[in-house]
Amino acid sequence: MVALLSTYSYSQSYTQLYQDRANLLLQSNINTLLTEFANLGVKTTGSTQNNNAFTWLQNKYVSYGYTTSTTATDLKIESQSFTYSGKTSKNIIVTKKGTKYPDTYVIICGHYDTIVGPGVNDNGSGVAIILEMARLLKNVPTEYSIKFINFSGEEQGLLGSQAYVTNIVNGTTPKMNIRLVFNLDEVGGVAGANNNKIYCEKDGTPTQPTSMASTYATYPSTNNAASNTFNTILMNCFTLYNNGAVSPVTSYIERSDYMPFDKNNDVSIGLYEYNQSSHPHKSTDTYANMDPIYVYNVGKVATAAVQHFAVATTSTLGTENIKPSEVRLSLFPNPVQDYLYLGIDEKEFDISIFDSTGKLVHRSKNNQMINVSSFSNGMYILHAQIKGEKVSEKFIVKK
16 A cells, blocks of 8 residues: 555646646637537437537547547547447547557546436536637647547446447456546536535545445445545545635445446546536436536546646647637626626627527627617526637626
8 A cells, every 4th residue: 555655646836837728628618519519419328419419529630639540559539339239339449649658548437328318417517618728728749548448338338438348448458557547527506506516536446435335335445545545636626726716525435437437446536516417317317407617617627636636737839829818707696687888808709698498698799788678587697709719608687
C-alpha cells in the first residue's frame, strides 16, 4: 500500500494556463451539443437512433481534427462493436498520444445510450463535456496519453464498458496500463434549482457505498488509495478553477461505466450531480428539465482537472491558435420581475431569449435593458452574440 501511495503522490497548485484553456469551453457549444443530442431521440442500445448517435459523435470528433484513418498513429478514432439482444452497438474510442508516457492512459468516459427518453441529462450532459474537452485538448501536449471514450450499453448493464475491459484492456499482454479512469455520468442538474454542488466519486469497494456492499463484495480494495488521491485532486480543482460556482462533495463510485474498470483493479473516479433529477430514464429527461449552465461550470473544472491528471504542458505551444474568450456577460437582477439589465462591455451585440421549452420569446439588438414583465414565471436562457462569439446566461422570472 505504501508503494501504491508513493506511485501516485502529487503536488497540486493552481496553473494559470490550465485555467485559460478551461475558459475556452463555451456555453454556446454546450447548449448546441445538448440540443443536438436531444434531437437524436431515444438512443436505446442497438437501435437506429443509437447508431445515429454513434455517427454524430464520430462526425464531431472528425470536425475537431481527429481522424478515422486506420494508419494514423495519433488523434485516432476507433470503434468497438458488441451485441445486445441480437443487435450491434458500438463504443467510440478517441486516442491522443502522450509525449512522455505514450503507453499509459488517462481514460475520460461517459455513456451515450439512453433508455425511454432522449437522456439529455443521463447522459447527454457527460457527452457534451467530453466532446468539448476533446476539442480543447487536441493540440495540448500531455505527458500521459488520453482516451476519450463514449460507451454504449450502459443502461442495459454496463455492456459497452465491460466489453472494452474484457476485450481491449485485458486483450493485450501485458494488459493496458491505465493511470486513471474518469467517468462523467448525469451531471446536468435540475432546472430551476440552485445547482451549486457536485459529487466527486472515489473508490470505496468492497464496503462503500454500504447500499452496494453485497454487490461489490468481490471487488478489490488495493486501488482505493490511488483513487482517493486522484479524487482529492479533482475536488481541489473545484476550489482552484471555478470561483465558487460549484462546490465538491465526496461520494463513492457505483453503477456506472467505471465499475468494470474498478473490478479489474484499475483506478477510477467520477462526477455525478448533487441535486438528483427525477427525470432520467423517463421521457421527460429533456433539455428543459436540466441546467445547461451547471454542465458548463462542471465542464470547465473537469477540463482543468484532466490537465492535472494527464500532466498537460505549461507552455502555450499547442494552444496559440486559440484565444481565450474576452467576452463577459452578466444579468441583474436575477430573479427578475420587470426589467432585466445586461452587463456587457461591447456596444454591438444581438440578444435572443428562449423559454424552458426552447421557444424564442425575445430578440433585440444593442439593448442592455429588457422588459420581461410580460414573461411567465420560470427559467429562461439568454444568448448574446458578441464579437462573433455566442455567450449564454440563465435567468429566472419570478413575480
